[in-house]
Amino acid sequence: MQWPEAGTDPFPQRRQREPENLRNDILDELADHLALAAEDEMDKYGQTREGAWSRALERFGNPDAVARRLWWDAMKERIMRDWIQTGIAAVSAIVVLLMALFMVTSLRDMQATQTKLIEALNQISGRDQAPVGETLDIEVRRGTPDGPPATGVKVRIFGKLAPDSSADVSLETDAQGRVRFAPIPQGKYTLVLDDPQSTMTMHMEHSLFAGVGSKLQILAPDCTAVPIRFQVKPEPPFPNDRVVAAADFTAAWKAADFEWQKEGTVLVGRAGTYLTSGMVLGNREPGPSGSLNVIRSALEGPLPIVPLPALKIELQRIQSAFRILDSGFGVLKLREPKQRSQTIDLATNPEKTITLQLPEGDLRMAECVMKNYCVSERLTHIMRTTPNQIVNLDTDGTAIDGYLLAAVPLKDVAAVSVSPADNSKSILTVVDNRREENGTIWAGDTETRAVLRLPDAASLKKQYPADCRFLVSCLYETAECDLYRFTGTDWSAQVAATMPVDLEKPVHWKQEDNPLKQGPLVDVTDFVRGDAASAPVSGLLVQPVTPERPTPPPTPPSRPVALPPVRPRPASDEGVLLQTPDTSEQWLTPYLLVVRDTPPDDL
Amino acid sequence: MESQLLAGTLEMLVLQVVAPEPTYGYRITQQVLDRSQGYFALKEGSLYPALHRMEREELLESYWVEAGPKRRRKYYRATAKGVALLEQKQAEWRRFSGAVNSVLGQTHAMA
Numbered sequence: 001m002q003w004p005e006a007g008t009d010p011f012p013q014r015r016q017r018e019p020e021n022l023r024n025d026i027l028d029e030l031a032d033h034l035a036l037a038a039e040d041e042m043d044k045y046g047q048t049r050e051g052a053w054s055r056a057l058e059r060f061g062n063p064d065a066v067a068r069r070l071w072w073d074a075m076k077e078r079i080m081r082d083w084i085q086t087g088i089a090a091v092s093a094i095v096v097l098l099m100a101l102f103m104v105t106s107l108r109d110m111q112a113t114q115t116k117l118i119e120a121l122n123q124i125s126g127r128d129q130a131p132v133g134e135t136l137d138i139e140v141r142r143g144t145p146d147g148p149p150a151t152g153v154k155v156r157i158f159g160k161l162a163p164d165s166s167a168d169v170s171l172e173t174d175a176q177g178r179v180r181f182a183p184i185p186q187g188k189y190t191l192v193l194d195d196p197q198s199t200m201t202m203h204m205e206h207s208l209f210a211g212v213g214s215k216l217q218i219l220a221p222d223c224t225a226v227p228i229r230f231q232v233k234p235e236p237p238f239p240n241d242r243v244v245a246a247a248d249f250t251a252a253w254k255a256a257d258f259e260w261q262k263e264g265t266v267l268v269g270r271a272g273t274y275l276t277s278g279m280v281l282g283n284r285e286p287g288p289s290g291s292l293n294v295i296r297s298a299l300e301g302p303l304p305i306v307p308l309p310a311l312k313i314e315l316q317r318i319q320s321a322f323r324i325l326d327s328g329f330g331v332l333k334l335r336e337p338k339q340r341s342q343t344i345d346l347a348t349n350p351e352k353t354i355t356l357q358l359p360e361g362d363l364r365m366a367e368c369v370m371k372n373y374c375v376s377e378r379l380t381h382i383m384r385t386t387p388n389q390i391v392n393l394d395t396d397g398t399a400i401d402g403y404l405l406a407a408v409p410l411k412d413v414a415a416v417s418v419s420p421a422d423n424s425k426s427i428l429t430v431v432d433n434r435r436e437e438n439g440t441i442w443a444g445d446t447e448t449r450a451v452l453r454l455p456d457a458a459s460l461k462k463q464y465p466a467d468c469r470f471l472v473s474c475l476y477e478t479a480e481c482d483l484y485r486f487t488g489t490d491w492s493a494q495v496a497a498t499m500p501v502d503l504e505k506p507v508h509w510k511q512e513d514n515p516l517k518q519g520p521l522v523d524v525t526d527f528v529r530g531d532a533a534s535a536p537v538s539g540l541l542v543q544p545v546t547p548e549r550p551t552p553p554p555t556p557p558s559r560p561v562a563l564p565p566v567r568p569r570p571a572s573d574e575g576v577l578l579q580t581p582d583t584s585e586q587w588l589t590p591y592l593l594v595v596r597d598t599p600p601d602d603l
Numbered sequence: 604m605e606s607q608l609l610a611g612t613l614e615m616l617v618l619q620v621v622a623p624e625p626t627y628g629y630r631i632t633q634q635v636l637d638r639s640q641g642y643f644a645l646k647e648g649s650l651y652p653a654l655h656r657m658e659r660e661e662l663l664e665s666y667w668v669e670a671g672p673k674r675r676r677k678y679y680r681a682t683a684k685g686v687a688l689l690e691q692k693q694a695e696w697r698r699f700s701g702a703v704n705s706v707l708g709q710t711h712a713m714a
Contacts, residue, residue: 025667028674028675028677029628029676029677030647030651031674032627032629032675033627036629061646061647062648066647066648069652070652073655074655
């Protein structure tokens with residue numbers, strides 16, 4: 001019996017760096033130990049050989065396990081070292097592989113970048129002469145997409161290309177209403193279109209992207225200029241017991257005859273379509289001192305009864321405008337139409353007519369500056385322009401294409417102006433040259449100041465009682481201003497107080513000397529500002545608030561009276577004194593003085 | 604407790620037996636058994652791994668001697684490092700055993 005048994009190997013598989021004698025040394029050492037133990041068993045206890053070996057093995061335990069233990073203790077450091085080395089080698093290999101992949105990828109990217117750089121350099125060097133930029137085609141038509149082309153529309157495109165460069169090109173549409181801008185680098189541009197026919201101007205923004213051209217179709221107002229003749233035809237006085245609000249709103253019209261649309265901003269009725277900002281209908285009750293019953297539209301509710309002359313009417317027609325079918329990146333901005341104005345000089349114009357070229361179809365706002373009713377704004381109405389139209393500036397109740405201008409005598413009309421519907425600037429002003437005092441008072445430099453001289457005291461005393469009190473009212477250019485009454489210290493709106501005017505003594509608010517000393521002097525310097533501090537004064541009204549005495553009928557002038565010469569703008573703040581003419585004409589009615597900041601030439 | 608005490612003193616016991624003269628594994632087990640009056644019976648599974656470890660730690664060195672036909676015997680002798688370690692462990696044991704005896708209130712003559 002022996003150990004290990006023949007044919008057995010207690011050790012695991014031989015390793016690469018295992019010492020050659022390790023296994024034999026372990027087996028020999030343990031076998032010698034077992035042999036010695038067996039010999040002692042045989043010597044001490046008289047065991048047989050087999051019994052002694054069995055006894056020795058029994059006392060030893062498991063020699064195979066001991067042998068493997070000894071082998072592992074001898075090899076574990078080597079094995080661990082091998083494992084560590086193998087792991088390090090594997091990690092290193094992976095790292096190297098990743099680095100190789102990264103380098104390969106980087107090299108490929110670098111090659112691609114270099115290729116692009118070379119191409120760019122080639123282009124810069126001029127080897128590629130193709131133009132850089134995109135194409136912008138614009139087509140302008142009138143009215144509808146299928147309408148006639150709009151020729152002669154000036155199209156300007158401008159934009160900033162780079163910190164040091166910009167583009168600004170202007171072209172006109174051809175016979176087909178087209179214009180092309182090319183090549184244009186990509187970027188954001190501003191387009192400005194000027195239509196000479198409708199005098200409309202449009203601004204829009206548009207962006208161009210590389211590789212993508214743009215086509216825009218823009219609709220211009222469909223309007224052709226037609227001659228419109230304005231003329232003044234004096235008519236007999238109209239009954240004063242009926243005052244009708246403007247713009248074809250007679251007593252027959254009621255708010256119920258119209259239908260509000262678009263959230264109460266558009267009024268549609270038999271008279272047409274109107275963009276309203278406050279509509280007033282009213283009837284004046286019979287009688288000289290009756291009050292005006294003002295009724296607003298149904299949506300706004302009734303207004304309290306207010307005394308004359310509070311009337312405020314503003315009607316506008318919805319205007320056509322540039323419409324962009326290919327909206328894309330467009331932003332529509334409308335500009336005001338260009339201003340045109342002329343003046344009918346009744347003294348020198350025997351026909352008392354004036355012809356204006358106005359776009360057909362557009363409704364224009366006509367305004368009438370009233371004198372008799374102390375209005376603070378101008379009454380306006382809407383007028384439709386048609387070819388060969390004749391606009392009669394009369395007051396027979398059927399004037400101006402069915403729209404009633406005003407039921408007041410024309411002689412009480414100081415001026416009539418026609419202006420674009422969205423602009424208060426007048427393009428036509430009819431100046432009643434029968435009013436001798438109807439001149440111009442120039443405003444001061446920084447203050448809208450005027451010095452108004454009333455007619456001489458003797459004339460006023462004949463007309464009015466001694467204790468007559470006068471109402472001095474100030475009119476403003478804008479439509480939003482209301483009547484103000486000077487109470488002696490400041491303006492207050494719609495108050496019953498009046499300003500006392502002593503006909504025997506000049507009235508000085510500034511304690512300035514009146515060199516003329518020909519009548520009460522009213523310095524309205526502090527009047528004209530009121531609350532609307534920046535609004536230019538359009539007129540001054542002085543009217544008696546007490547009943548006037550019966551007066552003889554006015555004596556018509558024997559000859560036309562020429563307009564007084566226009567006085568230049570004064571250099572000082574004194575303003576211009578209005579000289580009353582040395583005539584025997586009696587002032588029968590309150591008069592209105594029109595005060596404007598601009599000379600008549602600009603009207 | 605016996606196995607734990609033996610495990611902590613096995614190196615010292617082996618060096619104590621090997622230090623005087625070189626010897627082999629079976630003889631080390633017999634001498635420890637005899638000197639401890641049969642108290643310490645070293646198991647081969649503990650002795651030989653200790654002998655090989657102490658050899659790797661250079662506390663012992665070994666050599667082979669022919670012990671018969673196809674039979675050889677591995678002798679171990681203590682190195683200087685092993686002897687120094689033995690003296691150190693003897694001193695530690697004296698302090699340890701003295702302290703234990705003091706706590707237990709006994710004095711025991713060292714064999």
